[in-house]
Amino acid sequence: MSTTGLGFSGDVADYCARFRPGYPPPVIDALVQKLGLTGEHRVLDLGCGTGQLAVPLSAHVGHVIAVDPEPDMLAHGQKRANIEWHLGSDADVPRLGRFDAVVVGQALHWMDHEKLFREADTAKFAIIANGTPLWRQHPAIRQVLEQWFGRAMTAGCGTDAEARRRYAASLEAAGYTPHEWTVGYTHEHTIEELTGSLFSAMSPETLPAPPDRPLFQEKLRKALRADTYAEPMTVTVISTS
Template sequence: MADETHFVTDLYQGTAGYYERYRLPYPAPLLSRLVADSRVSGGGRLLDLACGTGQLAFPLSPHFAEVWAVDQEPDMIETVRAKANAAGMKALRPVVSSAETLDAQPGSFELAVIGNAFHRLDRELVARRMLGWLGPGGHLALCWSSSPWTGTEDWQRSLADVLNRWQRQLNDEERIPAGLDQARRHLPDPDVLAEAGFEVVGRSAFTAEHSWTLEELAGHIRSTSFLPPAVLGDQAAAFDADLAATLHPLSADGLFTETVSSAYDLARKPD
């Protein structure tokens, strides 16, 4: 069954600076386990697809001879390019392209990763393309981490209420396609990979505590596709004031602590 939900393009336009500064890095234990589980050789090529500003490409790069960092947003790739140039990373190749139209040769990659983005793609098409891009025995990891408004702490519930209220107020609810959760329940990501021809290896999960300031939460929200700067517009100051008024009473020290969940689903291309 083909995916029935589709995100419009350019949802992250203008968010790269916030994305780079306020998105949490993937935890070191997750990255170490992923390198071990995918049995990388140290001399292969990595594909970070829908890479954002390189939250997976950069920390995984020491384990590869070459890295492709691919995103359809030019601002994201410009940030990746600037970071790579500043670090003297000549083996990192920034590419502006959607996942669905990327031009890559069969068997090009030893490991492919997608961070917090597979649900935004044409999953079945991209899974088939990834299978072809990987060499025999190569791995695909679907990585994700939780968002601060999805937890059960009082401040997280209040934050979710603020975000929902402002999405309605700014008529912005259509940026998230209707039926997205239903489509993923009907055909979970591991099933998509299995139908494409992957051997599903399994999931590795991790947790870690993180404390946010109000400024960091506001910046993180501006890195999202549903309330980026382009949507907040001239209401940004009013949003910040509402956020502060709602959350300040819920913290004695100005910090908002959550247990962040992160994980990856690993799949393997048969030999």
């Protein structure tokens, strides 16, 4: 991961803040319980984005250091007394000191995870995948995207079973004992919210131009033949003890 950003800037960061699903209370509660977190603990949220993990975790721990390489993402971070927002990457972790836990939500595929697991000064990790990419869930969504961009949609965002096996093996090699667990829920989008969530996963270069965005949204509506989309979400977590 580079401190110069990964392309999640401008309108893409705005879409992330407005439309990307966060983590409901049962997920946060389970994470806190599994990691044994209390108000005395210091936690690093690495690749924090706009704060979908950092903000709810801040209600349970003493201090959160939220780190991301994209300034536009950090600009959306909520001001909380016990959250520090920092521009940086996994390469900066060794200089940030000791943490009681390090959490990474939907961002580990951008990082040198083997080096991170070896070098982070922490007792515990949690690697969190918030569901399956939308284009892998419903053939109508995939069809709209592939027709729009003229190519197959293959990106996995590091959420698939093979990626999780690699992460678990690397954690074991670094001396941790990983455990995988899940929490399921359903997130209902309006078509506007679904469109915004898809836009939040694009780069500024691939994001449709502003005049074309209503057309993209209407194509989604027609393809799904509905005004809402119920997204089945399975949050999969690899945590360590």
